Amino acid sequence: MGSVPADVTPAPGPRPAARPSSFPQLVTRLAGLVLRPTPESMRGLALAAVIANAVIMSTGEAVRLSKSGLGCPDWPNCTTRSLVAAGASGQTTLNTWIEFGNRLLNFPLVAIAGLVFIAAWQYRPPGSTRRRKDLVLLAAALPGGVVAQAVVGGIVVLTKLNPAWVAVHFLLSTAILGAAVVLHVRCGEGAGPATPVVRRDLRIMGGALIPVVALMFAAGTVVTGTGPLAGNAAAPRFHLPFVGVTQFHADIGWLMGGLSCALILGLTVSGAPRRAVRRGWLFGGLILAQGAIGYAQYFSGLPAGLVWVHVTVAVVIWIVTIRLFLALRDRGPIEPVPSAAPAEAPTAAEVPAAAEVPAAGAARSARVPGA
Secondary structure, eight states, rough: OOOOOOOOOOOOOOOOOOOOOOOHHHHHOOOOOOSSOOOOHHHHHHHHHHHHHHHHHHHHHHHHHOOOTTTOOOOSSSSSSOOOOOOOOOOHHHHHHHHHHHHHHHHHHHHHHHHHHHHHOOOTTTTSSSSOOHHHHHHHHHHHHHHHHHHHHHHHHTTTHHHHHHHHHHHHHHHHHHHHHHHHHHHTTTSOOEOOOOOHHHHHHHHHHHHOOOOHHEEEEEEEEHSSSSSSOOOOOSSSSSHHHHHHHHHHHHHHHHHHHHHEEEEEEEOHHHHHHHHHHHHHHHHHHHHHHHHHHHHHOOHHHHHHHHHHHHHHHHHHHHHHHHTTTTTOOOOOOOOOOOOOOOTTTTHHHHHHHHHHHHHHHHHHHOO
């Protein structure tokens, strides 16, 4: 009769440690990205700054086009009696909340700018113990620009949307966005000197596009300050002929179109790097679309929705313009981490010599008993 098998159930092991909650994990990971940044995390943070600044420019235009520019008629409070959105004389509740909501978007913008600067300060390229000064300076422009924007934004409100200060406000946003775009590109390349990758005439045309697009933006702010979409019916206006300033704005657009055609053709036939050619075609397509939108909004009586699309596409054009220019030169890749040198294998002459040492020792030990 067979014996009953013993119980072989294994004893319960120690319980697995409880997994930490997702929020502490998120905070720890974010702290690591900022305090111990890698090239990838630096590019990610810089991209977040690009997106945040582009979004705040588009939402700012939505405030103006919805006639909510004085939804919060005071600064830094929303009204003289309330820090947050509250009823203001002559403003609807919707206008007040649109303007106040746009002000709230500045908090994540400030947070992103601060994190980018801290990360740039902490960043050390692979294999180096030194900071990248170019990244630190570009990153410092982001929180510095946000502070300047807060001051200029307060002046805009307190002057009841003076068109000159509105123009400064928008152009300052353009400069901050430009710094963020350059930072994002520089985070993905080395710190070596810039080496041209296209002909000199093409570099000149690519460089000329930047001031021309900037002039286009400045002319656009004059059109805005002269036209009917001021952000509030009581806002002061530029006393300029609207048709004249609009025509000047369109003439700059035609200049941009001509430069882009020449640059695209030159890049294509000269064998330029594919990245530069692709960005050239993207720029040309955006200019073509922007021209169509611009004429459509003008001849349809400036509908607010179409004007918002026009300004948003202009923001994208600014980003592509800078990236196109930076694609015409190269600074080399990020320096790789130097790998440890492999241990050298002993040569044929060294192997016998090494083997003789224990053999000699064994011979001496063998003579001890007979001594």
